Amino acid sequence: MTPKLARFLDSGAYATPAVAVDLDRVAANFAALHAALPDAAIYYAVKANPAAPILDRLAGLGSRFDAASIEEIRACLAAGADPGTISFGNTVKKQSAIAEAHEHGVELFAFDSGEELAKLAQAAPGAKVYCRLSVSQSGADWPLSRKFGTSADHARDLLIEARDLGLIPHGVSFHVGSQQTGVGAYRTAIAQAAMVFTDLRARGIDLRLLNLGGGFPIRYREDVPPIETFGEAIMASVRAAFGNDLPDLLIEPGRAVVGDAGVAVSEVVLACARAEDGGRRWVYLDIGRFGGLAETEGEAIRYRISAPGIAGAATPAVIAGPSCDGVDVMYRDTGYRLPSALKAGDRVLIHDTGAYVTTYASQGFNGFPPPQEYYL
Amino acid sequence: MTPKLARFLDSGAYATPAVAVDLDRVAANFAALHAALPDAAIYYAVKANPAAPILDRLAGLGSRFDAASIEEIRACLAAGADPGTISFGNTVKKQSAIAEAHEHGVELFAFDSGEELAKLAQAAPGAKVYCRLSVSQSGADWPLSRKFGTSADHARDLLIEARDLGLIPHGVSFHVGSQQTGVGAYRTAIAQAAMVFTDLRARGIDLRLLNLGGGFPIRYREDVPPIETFGEAIMASVRAAFGNDLPDLLIEPGRAVVGDAGVAVSEVVLACARAEDGGRRWVYLDIGRFGGLAETEGEAIRYRISAPGIAGAATPAVIAGPSCDGVDVMYRDTGYRLPSALKAGDRVLIHDTGAYVTTYASQGFNGFPPPQEYYL
CATH class of the missing domain: 2.40.37.10 (Lyase, Ornithine Decarboxylase; Chain A, domain 1)
Structure with missing residues (x-):
């Protein structure tokens, strides 16, 4: 409990049920994530808590934003976020939402199917797209099931198709599951992602982005590894898989920022x-x-x-x-x-x-x- | 699909997702329930859909109301319901909510614990109270777990305590589980309830109310017995258990009215x-x-x-x-x-x-x- 939250609770100036959030703690968590993974751009997962004061504070700190819907994108823009710092990270989007995001200047979009790619090509021509891989989520307290992601082979084919459709095949993403307490999940996933980079280089496509997703755990009743442990394990895996030619790294923490x-x-x-x-x-x-x-x-x-x-x-x-x-x-x-x-x-x-x-x-x-x- | 809903859907005058409700169908369902159980007062379970147009229509038809919260009670009053026709049916209520309901003139309250009874005695002195029995919910698609209800023995003791606390021990209730497709669940539950009536008569307490709860099923993908089957089975069980001295009957349908x-x-x-x-x-x-x-x-x-x-x-x-x-x-x-x-x-x-x-x-x-x- 932070002193600010303790003072608020003591004040009794609220009706229950209530949720109080200490924005200084949000800022401290953001700084800790940046320190643990200085090479990764932080795209705050807006879905974790889209309240305007949080988005305002994070925008002021230079955070970027991972949005699940056009409503979340509008909230980021209202908080002063540059559209170029917003990723439309849901692989399942209405075409009207894609079009509106594109009009606003959002440049980065997730996908994991040919059908979604077709919508993107139509509604966001020339956009940067990244393909979500399906990876093991063993070790996650809130896994994300088979609802999202595709195989490395299929991702490679889709990224080629993206280029042929006039989109920019920009990279790959994965998600190891929310409240993921094991660092091992990253090693396999990063190796899988690197194979897609290699395969595509041979086809004349230079991917740039490795989106490591979110899922970083916080302490509830049980201890979890500190964020530094994840940072070190992730960077070791990235270096092992990519050598000196490191991709642009992106993380999408939500729980770890505001939880x-x-x-x-x-x-x-x-x-x-x-x-x-x-x-x-x-x-x-x-x-x-x-x-x-x-x-x-x-x-x-x-x-x-x-x-x-x-x-x-x-x-x-x-x-x-x-x-x-x-x-x-x-x-x-x-x-x-x-x-x-x-x-x-x-x-x-x-x-x-x-x-x-x-x-x-x-x-x-x-x-x-x-x-x-x-x-x- | 009713013709009115079909016309609405054809019109296309809405954005998705949308939910449209045909109020005439609500009225027809209310009438069908009344026809199937003419001896039971219908207390619409507001939680199923508390929209003002539904409450207005039902109030106009003479429906009574089963409310889960003070917010639902306020909605019923706003729809013109007489406070005397509202039952505060949640056995778990804030004391402030009980007090406000009592002030509004609500007279009938559910409980299933001594702790709740103490709150009722303090915040709604002189109110009519009924004790919820825990009964088998086997056969329900959405059972209500062990969260509510108590044994017949405990109910008897609590109803005596209610009298001693200056409340009016008015009856018993049970709930066979939501979307209950079997009529058998009622027979056992009604027999249990009748034992409480008998036991208390011997102690000088004349219960009046048998609240049969809700849970009446509707047809989704599978056929369910018609409401008439439930009406006949319930009345046969009530007559078998109570003989000629029938209690006041109350049902709390929600799904069966608006689903x-x-x-x-x-x-x-x-x-x-x-x-x-x-x-x-x-x-x-x-x-x-x-x-x-x-x-x-x-x-x-x-x-x-x-x-x-x-x-x-x-x-x-x-x-x-x-x-x-x-x-x-x-x-x-x-x-x-x-x-x-x-x-x-x-x-x-x-x-x-x-x-x-x-x-x-x-x-x-x-x-x-x-x-x-x-x-x-």
């Missing part, structure tokens, strides 16, 4: 023992899976939860959201413990909720509004 | 074969799990999807949402088929999406706004 800069405050709505659940204690909060904590699905992301000021021993608790929906249960199996004295009206903190919380919140499930947001 | 009155229109963003997924065809829509189709989690609710005007054979397809999130995949295993000619820019219809869609939609995940809503 631990935020804290959620929630009120306990009910705490009681459930005879029908073997006497287990259930704690119902005023934020749940549909109020922003969507990444608790399958108990994938395990947030640190504390109840400051509540004395007494901690006992096992199932932790659920406030809605009438039975799937709105955050933790049953992970083994959370909360003070046995916790009762309705008490406040709990859900830590490291700066990323992937506010935007997941439903617009009004069961009538509950999204959490209030505070940027400090 | 098949709505249709979602979505644009195909990308359709392509995924070599990395064994050559499977993926179709990416501009609505997904975080754009409202949350009940596709685990492929639980299997919507009927059609692509009118697209000719050609249907072939297997994985169906995914537009976001960069790997879990934003709606159907992989259910065996959906879509026309092989389907391509980016084409429109598909997702049928029977009037319930549990609009409110689940995230406020802006990946920058995508919630679907536009149209009430006809």
Whole structure:
């Protein structure tokens, strides 16, 4: 908890549920990422938290932006970002969104299929494009499935096709999965990417960009390797695979920029023992899976939860959201413990909720509004 | 598809994703429920779709309302509902919400724990309360887990406690799970509830209310028993369990009132074969799990999807949402088929999406706004 967040929480000047983000911590994380990977351009993954104060602060620090939609691109432009610093990173885009981005001056686009390439050729002629590879995401707490990416062979063919369509085949990308705690995933992926560079050089195409994606982990309840470990492992793999002819490197951190800069405050709505659940204690909060904590699905992301000021021993608790929906249960199996004295009206903190919380919140499930947001 | 919805879709006067609801169909469903269970008061489960035009129409038809939150209660009052016709049905409520409801004149409250009862005694003195039983939900496509309800023995003790706290012990409720396709679940649950009535009569407490909950199924891809079958089975069970001294009956339908009155229109963003997924065809829509189709989690609710005007054979397809999130995949295993000619820019219809869609939609995940809503 940063001092600024602690002061805000002490002030009590907010209704729950609320999410507060310390912009100085955002800036510090950005600096730490730059220090760990000085050779890589940082494209902040806007989807992690697109709030204007965050985009403003990052734009001021010289960050670039990875956008998932035309709405996110508009938000970056509103924050003063140069369109030339925005990557349209979703490989699945409406043609109208591509056209609008292109009109705004966005030059860099992701793709992973021939169908997307055709849309790009039509709506963003002459744009720089990079092809997303499908790589192993083993080790990621929030993997991205087979929804994105293609094989190295197919990527090579598509990048040739891109040139033939009048686009600029600019590079390749991959994503090792979100909250990826292993550095090993990068080695294989970078080697795969390098093969595409080599193959294409033989075909007269000089790729420039290696987009290393995001997924850098932050500490929730368990320790993770520090960002320096990732920086070193990535650079060693890049040198091993590319020798002296290093490509332009790009990373797309989101969680690692804003995750631990935020804290959620929630009120306990009910705490009681459930005879029908073997006497287990259930704690119902005023934020749940549909109020922003969507990444608790399958108990994938395990947030640190504390109840400051509540004395007494901690006992096992199932932790659920406030809605009438039975799937709105955050933790049953992970083994959370909360003070046995916790009762309705008490406040709990859900830590490291700066990323992937506010935007997941439903617009009004069961009538509950999204959490209030505070940027400090 | 109702003629009114068909005309609306033909008009093209909307952007996608959109959800359109035929209010006449809502009224017809309300009438059908009343005809199937004429002895039960209908409390529309507002959480299914709280849009003002729906609440207005239902209030005009004499519907009562089951609300999950104070925000839903305010919406009902704004639609002209008499506070005496509103049940605050969430067993997990903030004390401030109870107090506000009580001030507005709401008289009927659910609970299932001693802790909630204490809040009700304090914030809604003299209110009518009913205790939710935990019953088997086997047969439900969207069960409500162990999050709610208690045993018949505990319910009996709690209802006595309610009287001692100055509340009016008014009855019991249960919920057999949402999209419950079996009528058998009601028989056991009603017998359990009747035992509580009998036990309490011996203790000098005359319960009046049997709240049968909601969960009545609608036809998605598979046939379900008609509502008449549920009505007959429920009334037979009630008569068997209560004899001639029938309690006041209450049902809380949501899906059965608005589900098949709505249709979602979505644009195909990308359709392509995924070599990395064994050559499977993926179709990416501009609505997904975080754009409202949350009940596709685990492929639980299997919507009927059609692509009118697209000719050609249907072939297997994985169906995914537009976001960069790997879990934003709606159907992989259910065996959906879509026309092989389907391509980016084409429109598909997702049928029977009037319930549990609009409110689940995230406020802006990946920058995508919630679907536009149209009430006809």
